[in-house]
Amino acid sequence: MIAAGAEHTAAVTEDGEIYGWGWGRYGNLGLGDRNDRFVPEKVSSVEGEKMVLVACGWRHTITVSSSGSLYTYGWSKYGQLGHGDFEDHLVPHKVEALKDSSTSQISGGWRHTMALTSDGKLYGWGWNKFGQVGAGDNADHCSPAQVNFPEEQKVAQVACGWRHTLAFTEKKNVFAWGRGTSGQLGHGEIVDRPVMIDALSPDGPGCKKLESSAAIPFAAKIWVSPSERYALVPDEKVAKPGDVSARGNGADASVPENDVKRMRVSS
Template sequence: MEKRRLWLKKEKKKSKNLSEMTECEMKSETKCDPTAFNSTFLHGSPTPICSCLVSFFNSHFISFNYFSISATANVRYSLNVPQSALAGDFDSGNLENISEVLMEATSPVRRVLFISAGASHSVALLSGNIVCSWGRGEDGQLGHGDAEDRFSPTQLSALDGHEIVSVTCGADHTTAYSETRTEVYSWGWGDFGRLGHGNSSDLFTPKPIKALHGLKIRQIACGDSHCLAVTMEGEVQSWGRNQNGQLGLGTTEDSLVPQKIQAFEGTPIKMVAAGAEHTAAVTEDGELFGWGWGRYGNLGLGDRNDRLVPQKVSSVDGDKMVMVACGWRHTISVSSLGGLYTYGWSKYGQLGHGDFEDRLVPHRLEALCGDNISQISGGWRHTMALTTDGKLYGWGWNKFGQVGAGDNIDHCSPIQIKFPQDQAHPLIQISCGWRHTLAVTDKQNVFSWGRGTNGQLGHGESVDRNTPMILEALSVDGCSGQQIESSNVDPSSGKTWVSPTERYAIVPDEPVQGPSTSVRGNGSDANVPENDVKRLRV
């Protein structure tokens, strides 16, 4: 025991002089084997000295390119090993010193790499390939093995070790992609086959989609009840609900498993976006396509007809498109010159043109003509746009404060969103849910605002917010160094059952905005069924 005390005392002294020790070790001819260190330090074998710790961090903090849905730039991050993974022959005093070394070397321990917002839930990908989810969990969309809501970010333990590089939320379901395993995982509400597993069952923990195994995926887009995946070769797979042709397969039959969109054969796709029942895509050559439900002009084709296969949008002034996003019934696109275009439904001003009239073809948003747009996101009835210099604009439906303007009135023109002065750093990512919004700054702070009933804002409460509020559990300026609660579920024990039909309410569609025969010259008005109804989630 006396020898151990002397050893611990010596080790504490070493850790205080880590910088000197590191310099000394670098000059030494003796090298520490990072591979051996990984097996000993992480799995509870003999305690390494601090020089091995430095060698381990140098060998494991590697950069990794990840494709962001904004289609603007690669996000670079480090695969940091979380402090909670450490194990070994430590007593409390020595562990405290090692903890200080870790915090200094990796501060913060976790960094948010990507965020995604669903109807009433949120998901984040953190450094170390950690996935967290929070908000509504009734349909299993959080992946924690139960139907409980979570009011703060909770680590999705079922995906630990799967090396997830992207996450995407649908309305009440979620997907994730593992690049090393070439697996797409899905979970949540399964009606219409939106999970891609060949049935309509719900899943309360992630499950790989067999039909996509082995495919290298560039991007995944999830709408209300359908999903699409773009491969590295530019091919598109689609699955789920297809009542209005939103899968692009030439039929109106739902698909319980992914199917390749044959209409894009020979036309490489750069990215896709999914709305409630319509879909949009941008090709590698900058062409814009739309298909699915078109009642509000949200396909951009000059009429209100549905399309069962992708059709090219021709009226964009010859500009090449580089990205596209879909709201519930409206569409947003950005040109190579940074111009922003909107079209479709505008009852709540979500198109941003200063009025509430639908547009049947893409219209340039003049209010932002002096700004270069780097990222866009569409909510149920609101829209957000991020500029290259990190400014954020929002407009549209604002009943719950989801625009973030500090009020609860609708805005039919873009308004710049203000952040707390001491936290007003440029933004690098945004994501709109149905009634809430998420954003990440270049200082790795996460903000959320809007509807909070199910905890989707992540603040540990069920309160709405009409201005951005820092999500402390995931932010550098909050408490991101603390341990995030884990769901601790066995991936094989998740509940599953078929979604009952009573989850739907039959509701009439919104009336068409503008004259019945035309909308200020934006295109002809096709026949609209008088009794057209949609099934909406209760």
Template sequence: MDARAESSGDDAVPEVPEQSVVLISAGASHSVALLSGKMVCSWGRGEDGQLGHGDAEDRPVPTVLTAFDVPGISSVICGADHTTAYSEDEMQLFSWGWGDFGRLGHGNSTDVFNPLPIQALQGIKIKQIACGDSHCLAVTVNGQVHSWGRNQNGQLGLGNNEDSLLPQKIQAFEGVRISMIAAGAEHTVAVTEDGDLYGWGWGRYGNLGLGDRDDRFVPEKVSPVEGEKMALVACGWRHSVTVSSSGGLYTYGWSKYGQLGHGDFQDHLVPHKVEALKDSSISQVAGGWRHTMAVTEDGKLYGWGWNKFGQVGVADNEDHCSPVQVNFPDEQKISQVACGWRHTLALTENKNVFSWGRGTSGQLGHGEIVDRNIPKMIDALSLDGYACKQLEASNAAPMTAEAWVTPSARYAIVPDENVCKSGNGTDTHVQHSDAKRMRV
């Protein structure tokens, strides 16, 4: 909806902007936006190729992926240090960025600096993508789930703890239709079309909602909460959020920084209702590294949790263990919110984009590298600013050019690191390793 459209008579047609933002997403230290013309722009940290501009440079302002000329892009989703985009016209999922543990789904662990198609998912109609720290999942229009990437705690739901370099269907959901999925650092949650909630992966803080702190290698159903059917899910780094079909908000998992919003700093092993918002109907939720954001049906935005860099957006840098309303100029209503690790993005109903929190990699999009603890409009993307008419353009080579960058060309391998292994003559699985790669 364009709140700026004006009518000069009964037969007047509201003016439709040539370009406006329709979707936002945030990674660890980078951000992306999908424009109405199906163009993708990105900004922030680019060291691992996650911006998709063909290089490892940071971008302090939104920059269009000029070489990504694919029709019908309908979704762009950030992982921590990688990015995915789906084309409805081509029925093709693309990925780029840091490739460790197979999180890009290309059959190897190589970094990618331009968008590349995930061949294993070619021709599959996808309705939703979820990206965590090092793993990804895709939900098909038929409610099936494919997962790939790191799996040391079973977060892929495949019944083992072997990383997967290629997407694999979660067999445990045979006969179950998934509506929505969300990925944390090392865990995953999902809600079915029937309103059932599932969790799997790393569960040390109760973030699976199963009443204990154990890991799960396959999806397990969460016990019903107050008879409610669930409709939405989101994950923070080690906490989870779900919204019932009636708009009730529930959180569970890690709460050292108050990210559960219950007025304390206590972990919860099962979904627990956020009483401070019991009189509000929640329409959208997002989880950051250690903070949480929620949008109400009437367009108000609330935030809580870790706030060292101002990522909660309430004009201070103190942690908040209860929801606090975030204020916007002219009381603009919020239609979307996205959490990065330490920064937050919001899209208003009248097509303005705001950002706040950590800014040292340019992920706030203001052309500077400073932190902010209140929302500031990104002029380049907002209808009350330059209305996407003065966006920077990348100088990346066309998609047909070389997009791969081998790890050996960019990193020094730590001695004694476990070596990747092949499984049954394929390169589908890699051996679990906690080894770190170090910059050369």
């Protein structure tokens, strides 16, 4: 199994070993340091467990063992590792909040993470400025928060976009929540609000929707400026030397001057 982040890659072999390579500044390779790797390198075994699933966020990695235990490592400025803090981890670290659950699916967004358990419960955590965690608010979550669905529908599949999330339930309904300024939520508008996608859901418009945060308007302007819609790194700026970046919810000067892409220029 393979997974790709922004500038790093992870793979799980048939015998349960996990490998990482690429950009490793935040420990997202799981190798115990912040160095890049140009070829795959094996991550040290975790409590003797074999890994079966792996997914990448932008700068973090998520993996699941054969026993259903969930591990994360890498960048955690927004709590996207789910360990109850905002600290980076350079090697796989078990998400203790879900230790009594068996994780069956995982997905990583830009700065948020989603995990589906074997009993159909969905949890999210991390950056939540647009409600993409699905917790009914806009606060960042450093521990897993359960997503509540109408009629307690069980979830069969989950997928993260950059700043939004989708779930497919056992009733074959498709739900979406998070950023919607390019129409990615599929409800016919370019606003941020949790919805069930009527065109893909047998329950249709009569089904109750997901809970929404009061900070996510249900009636908002339809027109969105191109600068807001297509911004590559919203609410961010390149940090100047000596700047101290704020933690959480969008004030992230996460592209320092010494963190530009490395390019080989032929002379």
